[in-house]
Amino acid sequence: MSANHDGANLLEVRGLTKIFGTLTACNHVDLNIAKGEIHALLGENGAGKSTLVKMLFGSLEPNSGEIFWDGKPVKITSPGVAKKLGIGMVFQHFSLFEALTAAENIALSLNDGSPIGTIAAKARALSYSYGLPLDPESLVGDLSVGERQRIEIIRCLLQTPQLIILDEPTSVLTPQEADKLFETLERLRAEGKSILYISHRLEEVKRICDRATVLRHGKVVGHCNPRQETAASLARMMVGNEVKAVVRAPAEGIETAPALLEIRGLTRKPATPFAIPLKNISLAVRAGEVIGIAGVAGNGQGEFFESVSGEVLQQDAGSVRIRGKDAGALSITGRRLMGAAFVPEERLGHGAAPRMKLSENLLLSRHATDGKAFVSGGMVKNASVYSAAQRIITAMDVRKSAPDPEAAALSGGNLQKFIVGRELDRRPSVMVVNQPTWGVDAGAAAHIRQALIELARSGSAVLVISQDLDELFELSDAIAVMHNGELSQPLPIAEATFEKIGLLMGGAEPGHAEHRMEVA
Amino acid sequence: MDITINILLTIATAATPLLIAAIGELVVERSGVLNLGVEGMMIMGAVGGFGAGYLTGSPWIGLLAAIVVGALFSLLFAVMTLSLATNQVATGLSLTLLGLGLSGMIGTSFVGQPGVRLPNLDIPVLTDIPVVGKLIFGQDPVFYISIALTAAVMWFLFKTRTGLTLRSIGDSHTSAHALGIKVIRYRYLAVIFGGACAGLAGGHLSLVYTPQWVENMSAGRGWIALALVVFASWRPWRVLAGAYIFGAVWIGQLHAQAFGIPVPSQFLSSLPYLATVVVLVLISRNKRLTMMNTPASLGQPFVPDR
Numbered sequence: 070m071s072a073n074h075d076g077a078n079l080l081e082v083r084g085l086t087k088i089f090g091t092l093t094a095c096n097h098v099d100l101n102i103a104k105g106e107i108h109a110l111l112g113e114n115g116a117g118k119s120t121l122v123k124m125l126f127g128s129l130e131p132n133s134g135e136i137f138w139d140g141k142p143v144k145i146t147s148p149g150v151a152k153k154l155g156i157g158m159v160f161q162h163f164s165l166f167e168a169l170t171a172a173e174n175i176a177l178s179l180n181d182g183s184p185i186g187t188i189a190a191k192a193r194a195l196s197y198s199y200g201l202p203l204d205p206e207s208l209v210g211d212l213s214v215g216e217r218q219r220i221e222i223i224r225c226l227l228q229t230p231q232l233i234i235l236d237e238p239t240s241v242l243t244p245q246e247a248d249k250l251f252e253t254l255e256r257l258r259a260e261g262k263s264i265l266y267i268s269h270r271l272e273e274v275k276r277i278c279d280r281a282t283v284l285r286h287g288k289v290v291g292h293c294n295p296r297q298e299t300a301a302s303l304a305r306m307m308v309g310n311e312v313k314a315v316v317r318a319p320a321e322g323i324e325t326a327p328a329l330l331e332i333r334g335l336t337r338k339p340a341t342p343f344a345i346p347l348k349n350i351s352l353a354v355r356a357g358e359v360i361g362i363a364g365v366a367g368n369g370q371g372e373f374f375e376s377v378s379g380e381v382l383q384q385d386a387g388s389v390r391i392r393g394k395d396a397g398a399l400s401i402t403g404r405r406l407m408g409a410a411f412v413p414e415e416r417l418g419h420g421a422a423p424r425m426k427l428s429e430n431l432l433l434s435r436h437a438t439d440g441k442a443f444v445s446g447g448m449v450k451n452a453s454v455y456s457a458a459q460r461i462i463t464a465m466d467v468r469k470s471a472p473d474p475e476a477a478a479l480s481g482g483n484l485q486k487f488i489v490g491r492e493l494d495r496r497p498s499v500m501v502v503n504q505p506t507w508g509v510d511a512g513a514a515a516h517i518r519q520a521l522i523e524l525a526r527s528g529s530a531v532l533v534i535s536q537d538l539d540e541l542f543e544l545s546d547a548i549a550v551m552h553n554g555e556l557s558q559p560l561p562i563a564e565a566t567f568e569k570i571g572l573l574m575g576g577a578e579p580g581h582a583e584h585r586m587e588v589a
Numbered sequence: 590m591d592i593t594i595n596i597l598l599t600i601a602t603a604a605t606p607l608l609i610a611a612i613g614e615l616v617v618e619r620s621g622v623l624n625l626g627v628e629g630m631m632i633m634g635a636v637g638g639f640g641a642g643y644l645t646g647s648p649w650i651g652l653l654a655a656i657v658v659g660a661l662f663s664l665l666f667a668v669m670t671l672s673l674a675t676n677q678v679a680t681g682l683s684l685t686l687l688g689l690g691l692s693g694m695i696g697t698s699f700v701g702q703p704g705v706r707l708p709n710l711d712i713p714v715l716t717d718i719p720v721v722g723k724l725i726f727g728q729d730p731v732f733y734i735s736i737a738l739t740a741a742v743m744w745f746l747f748k749t750r751t752g753l754t755l756r757s758i759g760d761s762h763t764s765a766h767a768l769g770i771k772v773i774r775y776r777y778l779a780v781i782f783g784g785a786c787a788g789l790a791g792g793h794l795s796l797v798y799t800p801q802w803v804e805n806m807s808a809g810r811g812w813i814a815l816a817l818v819v820f821a822s823w824r825p826w827r828v829l830a831g832a833y834i835f836g837a838v839w840i841g842q843l844h845a846q847a848f849g850i851p852v853p854s855q856f857l858s859s860l861p862y863l864a865t866v867v868v869l870v871l872i873s874r875n876k877r878l879t880m881m882n883t884p885a886s887l888g889q890p891f892v893p894d895r
Binding site: 127 | 750753754756757760761763764765766767768769770880881882883885
């Protein structure tokens with residue numbers, strides 16, 4: 070227990086249960102939040118954190134259980150009721166309207182009928198007083214993810230809540246933006262407000278939270294003071310057993326190895342008003358190495374992946390070269406036939422067709438490259454496709470409910486393992502992966518990362534685009550940063566620090582960043 | 590001079606039903622719902638309006654009946670797509686087919702009967718002002734309603750909190766729901782408003798334009814109204830511009846055909862469509878503005894999880 074609260078509970082939850090069909094997302098969950106504390110809610114993806122929070126905010130109705138607010142029993146039947154009680158929420162997947170301005174977005178959640186101009190002025194004043202500067206007139210679609218989160222926070226604060234719920238707030242921020250957020254949270258705590266902080270980043274939970282409640286498979290498995298725990302012990306509580314650490318064998322002879330994937334002066338105009346233009350990107354990935362691309366979401370990573378994979382073709386065929394040959398004008402299949410493999414960010418709808426079986430999804434991406442194995446005289450060889458799918462399922466430890474289920478029936482992490490495994494199974498000489506472990510639990514993430522490192526060490530070039538800096542530091546031999554459509558020089562992992570990468574993510578010049586380092 | 594004024598008056602009469610139906614559909618689509626049943630609601634309004642006017646002898650009761658019939662008919666669409674989350678495209682198409690068939694059946698006894706016509710506005714002195722008098726003070730009442738409606742919808746969508754809320758629902762119903770906005774309720778009201786407008790447009794056809802009942806008398810105007818909304822990139826004043834361009838070229842080509850201009854009549858008949866598309870494409874060149882005004886959740890069914 071921390072010093073910052075007087076022991077009175079602001080919110081008490083007893084036996085809260087939510088059942089979706091056959092899945093019990095929350096199973097008799099108890100939770101107490103004291104006045105003036107930052108309370109962490111920990112758990113892996115699918116542990117029931119979001120479900121619990123949605124019930125507290127009135128977006129979901131519990132099947133059973135009780136909620137007490139300031140000691141009195143309450144029924145939170147809608148977000149409106151939650152707001153009236155004094156519960157504010159900053160959503161993980163932002164609930165903002167892209168086509169409206171910041172002020173209009175804020176006005177929509179305040180039901181006080183005051184004119185937009187007044188709201189804009191209030192929002193501006195509040196945002197500056199918290200050091201989160203905000204231009205109320207700007208269109209949300211034009212803003213970076215960090216700026217969007219500011220709107221969410223300011224919108225929440227304008228409702229003068231007693232309890233603020235933040236769902237994975239730092240997953241989209243640079244380290245420096247996250248620091249700023251922590252200052253704001255500490256200031257709110259000093260003002261006597263309570264905060265429910267949801268995260269799976271253990272270091273930051275240790276840093277700012279007074280107490281933690283850990284969920285696993287919908288049940289509370291423990292309470293603790295995160296400051297007295299280690300990251301490893303917290304992870305053990307979340308996962309239920311030890312998480313295997315990723316081993317990165319030193320890469321040897323990379324300097325002399327041939328570049329298997331080369332990007333030369335890749336430039337692309339934005340296709341939609343909210344898209345990011347790519348500006349003269351150059352990069353070489355050599356046989357045997359893993360290069361990571363860091364960056365805050367929405368800085369051109371998606372556009373970059375589309376151009377490299379061939380979802381969007383280039384005017385200049387030489388801007389993408391695979392194994393020494395121009396590939397910029399080739400389609401995805403053309404590039405696959407040259408030995409490249411691609412794993413897009415979006416699993417359902419991009420990486421896999423949701424309503425098709427795993428074996429059918431395997432055939433869809435590999436009928437051209439493995440034509441002999443899977444197709445004969447225009448007919449599909451079902452038996453060999455099926456057995457190849459089973460081979461991947463075994464190799465990647467994909468957990469499923471049927472022998473060959475539809476892609477949509479798998480959990481996100483398991484589907485991701487299958488999609489990565491499907492490409493690895495080809496032993497590609499170039500592998501490009503966008504967000505390899507987004508929304509994947511710790512155990513599966515370690516498995517995927519290890520497999521990517523091993524592929525590189527066996528002589529392939531691996532390019533990983535990720536928002537998760539921990540992940541990039543775990544698996545990359547060098548890290549480049551994408552900011553506003555430009556790519557920095559890759560920093561060798563031995564020279565890279567969180568601070569340097571963070572400054573680049575925020576748009577500082579590389580030289581400038583070095584300079585500031587030295588001053589510091 | 591008189592010919593010019595008469596032509597201008599007929600242009601307004603041709604444009605009015607398009608404008609009213611399109612403004613109604615604009616509100617519906619701004620809320621994120623695509624109702625392809627405009628043609629069906631319009632023809633139901635026409636038969637309802639004619640019938641009520643014919644039976645009571647009052648064109649005003651006829652007009653009111655047209656609005657009510659259009660609104661009730663759209664309620665069917667609302668229940669199907671909003672409460673039962675059916676596919677909006679298929680439901681809208683069947684609403685049009687149902688409306689065309691049902692109106693024909695209801696109207697069998699009205700065919701050939703003399704209808705009642707809404708009188709034009711006639712203000713002593715003002716209407717007699719040369720040239721502009723008739724244009725400004727001597728048109729049918731529905732013309733004035735259509736202009737007032739356009740202004741009111743513009744003000745509602747872009748100046749009021751409720752209008753902002755409606756637009757936000759069209760942009761993202763999931764975000765709106767997360768904020769506690771009653772998505773389904775707003776959409777019900779928007780769809781019913783759209784139905785009332787389509788009904789009124791139909792009433793204009795059978796009580797002003799040609800005061801009689803003819804099967805299929807809406808003649809595709811509902812579809813033109815739908816296209817106007819999209820080509821006008823969901824902006825009220827552009828809908829107004831589109832409706833009047835269409836009306837002007839329509840009347841113009843009729844006169845051209847009457848004069849016997851040596852151009853195939855099929856080509857002349859297609860001119861209004863071509864002209865409207867070209868002009869509206871030109872004014873919506875700004876891709877950014879168009880993207881911002883396009884309701885992002887248009888046509889997607891919304892099922893809140895509880």
